[in-house]
Amino acid sequence: MGLLLTLKTLDISGMPATLVTLDLGYNALDDVITAEHLSHLNRLKHIDLSYTSLKIQIVSEWQPPFRLESASFQFCQMGPRFPAWLQSQKSIDSLDMSSTGLSGKLPHWFATTFSRASELNFYNNSITGELPKKMRNMSLQRLFLGSNQLKGRIPHLPVNLTQLDLSRNYLSGPLPSNLPNLSEVVLFSNNISGRIPKSICQSQDLATLDLANNRLEGKFPRCFNPKNIVSVLLSNNRFTGKFPSFLERCTQLVFLDLGWNEFHGRLPVWIGDLVRLEVLALDHNKFFGGIPDKITNISCLIHLNLAANNISGAMPRHLSNFTSMSGSINGCGEIPDNNSPSEKDNVSVVTKGKDLYYDDAEILDMVTIDLSSNYLTGDIPEEITSLLSLRCLNLSGNHLSGKIPNKIGILQSLESLDLSRNNLSGEIPSSLSNLTFLSDLDLSFNNLRGTIPSGSQLDSLYTEHPRMFDGNGGLCGPPLGKNCYVPQKGHMRRKENFSKIQPFHVGILLGFIAGLWVVFCIMLFKKSWRIAYFRLFDSMYDKVYVLVVVSWGKFAQENY
Structure with a gap:
């Protein structure tokens, strides 16, 4: 029956009473299931109705004859109230009720009924209230309550917990003092405050740490030394101190986002040893000094954001070493492997004048370099034209000089180009008109001169962004309504x-x-x-x- 992917109707009332497993998931079923359909299934232990449109309407007084061990109702319609008949299911080990339309508070029997469960998933509902205070005695290993409306403090967590997702809620207060040996911590987009507790040092097997969009502050405990962490997302907090030293040992790191904090100091030379990095976002901090030359050793890099710091000196040479930005395959294909249902969409990219957010998979397609709002000097390296997969390039608000690379038109994937507020001179390369995917261009406030290249793409861009050539007194041509004077040969x-x-x-x-x-x-x-x-x-x-x-x-x- 698992092969009947287009099944629309099925009468389960005739199922044999000896049925142990009922798996109807991933079908087009849209019927209503009541207590009558399940009352005769005395031996039922496993039920999977996920990814269907079934409506489960069971009265609260019903006492099921079975004792489930696993149940998956993902995307079924079970709400708005929490199903009361589940109170009797004390043998359940795995329960998935994500995206089922639940609302209201978690029932008072939550921690006791599900005390033996190893996995509970209530992701993407409208559950309100606070988390149960007696969770510490539960046997939970994986708990997913992200994208709800929970508030209050996070209580003491189960000692066996390895995966925790409480993202996109209204949780406040400090982190719990007991952080067990977790492998995944996803708490982004809450109001959590305070410092990182020293108990995080117990998490030697931590692979994902996502605390972005909170109010956390201070430095990381010196004892923190994860062995195989692959994702560190700490953006939009109040963390301070120099570039976190524990990262030097994180050679498996793939995602690193420290943006919108108060980190300071120079970027360490050893940052180039993190060769597996695909996302490096350090924007809106107080880093100063030059960009280490070794940064180009990170061949897997597909997203580099150092914007809004105090970084000076020249742009890195040898940009062609960013091979993942040069080919058709972006990154090294190493997305952190976890079972969390959360879509981590808190990695931001400033493109087309907007701050957009992307999840793990999407960011791998958004090849970007953003070095804007710094104090960079010198010219734009010609090697930047070797990054053929580049979709967004933002070098605005620096002190760059020299000419725009003549072969800029080779970057056929470019969608957004911002070189405004620099000291660039010379003419605008005619190859710029070859960028057919370009939807945002800003060359304003430089020292550019000569005739603006013509082309349908550039003409339409000027119509949408009429200020993209402002502040360049030497430019002329039809878009500006300013004729380019060419003296006669005799004169x-x-x-x-x-x-x-x-x-x-x-x-x-x-x-x-x-x-x-x-x-x-x-x-x-x-x-x-x-x-x-x-x-x-x-x-x-x-x-x-x-x-x-x-x-x-x-x-x-x-x-x-």
Whole structure:
């Protein structure tokens, strides 16, 4: 029956009473199941109705004849109230009621009825109230209550717990002082405050730590030394201190997001040893100094965000070493492997002027480099044009100079390009018009000049973003309504030839004028001298006159 993926109707009232396992999951069933359909199944231990549209409507007074060990009702319609008939299911080991429309508080018998359960999943409902206070005595190993409306403090956790997802709730207060040997902690998007408890040092097998979007502060305990952690997401908190030193030993790290905190100091050189990193987000902190050259050793990197820090110096050379940004396969294909239903969509990317969020799988398709709002100097390395998978490039708000790489048009995947507020000069490369996927462009407030390249893509972009060329007084062309003046050849030739007047010709002319002036002065003072010099001048006049005329005529002939 598991092969009947398009099954729409089924009468289960005729099922044999000896049935142990009922698996109808992943079908198109949309019937209503009542107590009558299940009352004769005395030996039922396993039921799976997940990924159907079944409506389970059972009155609260019903006492089921079976004792379930596992039950999965994911995406069935069971709410709004928590099913009272489950109170009798004290032998249950695994229960999945995610996305079933539950609302209201967890029942008072929650911790006692499910005390033997190893996995409980109530993800993506509307459950309110606080978590049970007696959870410490439960045998739970995996608890998923993310995307609900829970509030209050997190109580002491079960000692055997390895996976915990309480993300997207309204939980507040500090983290519990007892953090057992967890392998996955997903608590993002709450109001949790305080510091990281030292009990986290017990989590030697921790693989995923997601505390983003809370109010946590301070530094990590020095004893924290996870062996094989692959995902550390701490963005949008109040963490302080230098770049966390425990990360130097996390050579299996794939996701690292420390953005929007108060970390400071220089980026460590050993960051280039984290060669498995695919996401590196350190934006909106207080890091200073240069970008370590070894950062280009991280060949798996597909998302680099160092925006809004105090980073200075030149951009990294050898950008072609980012091979995952250069090919068709992004990253190294190592997404953290966990069983949490949570979609970790708290990794942000500023693109197209907006701060967008992506989950683990989506971020691998969003190849980006964001170095904006720093103090970078020097030119844009030509090697950046080797990153053919790049979709978003933001270098705005720096002190970059030189020209825009001439081969920028090779980046055919580019969707967003922001080079605004720099000191870039020269002309806009004509290859820019080849970027057919480009939907956001900002070149404003640079020293660019010359004709703006034409093309349907750039013309439509200008219509949507008419300020993308602002602050470049030397630019001209149809989009700006400013004609590009091109002097005529004859005018340019005369202008150039005037600058080629030889000093010899100028000397002859000036000498002739000076001689005339001397003769004139002498004639004014002495009659005898006037007669002598007049005769000398008369004899030399013809020769000097001919020399001046010939020299000037030769100059005019050569230049006109």
